[in-house]
Amino acid sequence: MSHAEIMTGNQAAAWGAKLSKVQVISAYPITPSTPITETISQWVERGEFKTEYIRVESEHSVMTVCVSASTVGARTFTATCSHGLLYMHEQLHWAAGSRLPIVMACVNRAVGAPWSIFNDQQDSIAQRDTGWIQIYCRDNQEILDSIIQAYRIAEQVYCPVMVCFDGFILSHTMMPVEIPDAEAVCRFLPPYQPHTILKPETPRNINPVIFPWQRRDAEGVLRDGYMDMRWKLQHALEGSRAAIVETGRAYAEAFGRDHGGMLWTYRTEDAEVLIAGMGSLATEATTAADILRDEGIRAGVVGVRVYRPFPREEIREAFKNAPAICVFEKNISYGYEGALSADIKAALYGAGIRTPIHNFIAGLGGRDVKARELAEAVRSSLSAIAAGTSERQTWLNCVTE
């Protein structure tokens, strides 16, 4: 039987891994993701979670353990953030290039220098081009549900998935979460059946140095060169949209909760301004939209749930009638603008949409972002857009002089 409990985002992530019957877990502690692996290790110690828990000396080794375990056919999980994630960076490429369905919880945290343990999304955005699917959660229920969904997606398309949620804001905030029935989860997510498993009986050399061109192997079969294999990764990521959307639908059917596939919308039907964002910032934006509507400004929210693969078509559809767009995000591509804003603009270019887009960089290093402040920012943007400013970058609540 499913039942509800009050829990933190970290506990929700641990439940997601437990219900997914993960077989191998490796992790190295880092704030604010540590309680995920603490919770899991307690379950393992008490015999409540049958899984192989492998302790190592660094995050780089964590991901090598995940790569190895996944290569021999195990369903594999880890959790990290910030500097831990950055330290894994090389192995993240390796996991995606090896087409392994590893799932990771990334508890978004700022990166140094200077040191910050607080939330923003610079850590996972900096991994954007590693070939991992990235899902951003807006509340603790979505964290639990998304980890289960992530395995079903990853094991269909053979790509690793990063389930991202905001450090402290979700990871340490308690709220009601429905824990689905374990058997129902088993039906939704059957055991992992990999197409190949590395076994001692059939030894193989995996991922050796590969040449730029295609080559015939010892049996005379024409094999891919590096670039052909990398195109397949790109093709798989692009193609994973269908699996992500289908998984979301199937989950809604089985458990009654629909978090949206690639993106979700809130009060967008007649909107004169659309607010875009990812994660808890997008949740806060729904409250800002309510405030604005109470004042007579028809605001709506587009929450980007999946950032890679980017929801190109869904973005075009969601924004096609919007007279104004404000993108709020907790990252900055230094020397340009917020990564989400840049990607939304690129997606709209292909559809010939020339809506004014204002980009707000917000909440870096844990700076609090209130719905009231988002509403004020949107009002200021609408005035500037009415005065002809079609493009603008603002650092919210930040000394910029």
Next chain:
Amino acid sequence: MHEVIWHGRGGQGVVIAAQILAESAYLQGFKGVTSAPTFGPERRGAPLIAFTRISDTPIRTFAQIEKADIAVVLDQSLLSVVDVLGTLKPRGLLLINTPQKPEEVAVKGCLNIATVDATAIALRFHLLKEGAPMVNTPMLGVLSRASGLVSPEYMEKGLKWKMTGTAAATNIAALRAAYEETNMKKLS
């Protein structure tokens, strides 16, 4: 939505109190509850705050509370260190752990004050942790009495979520005592 801000010192059980209130309110039927610590590392003895939000509908805001409906002060010495009234709405409810009566408390400009000697109650029921009286559960009793937001019955159920056996029984007794011994002043 009802917003509660908890003022205490590291080690006093501020975060646990905020969580028990959320759990109790959820059990009583509120669909939306959140409880959050001050985001960051904790230090024993340092002033810290925690938040509880309670609503009839799921909560879609995670920002820190600016002006709460209820402010709970677990340690009276904080009143001269922290701008507690600055975290409370003009007609908000202020709950203080103190042997003083509401009219004796040195707080100017607050209309609704309730007090209880939570430290004495904690000592009476031997609620001690590393030698210090645990005043967090008595303050839940004061909150129940003075606000009427969550009944003492559901506070007890919420408490049992965090503790069992003798610990639960003693804390419930302390919560009940604080409920009975609450002093209230309502000038509004």
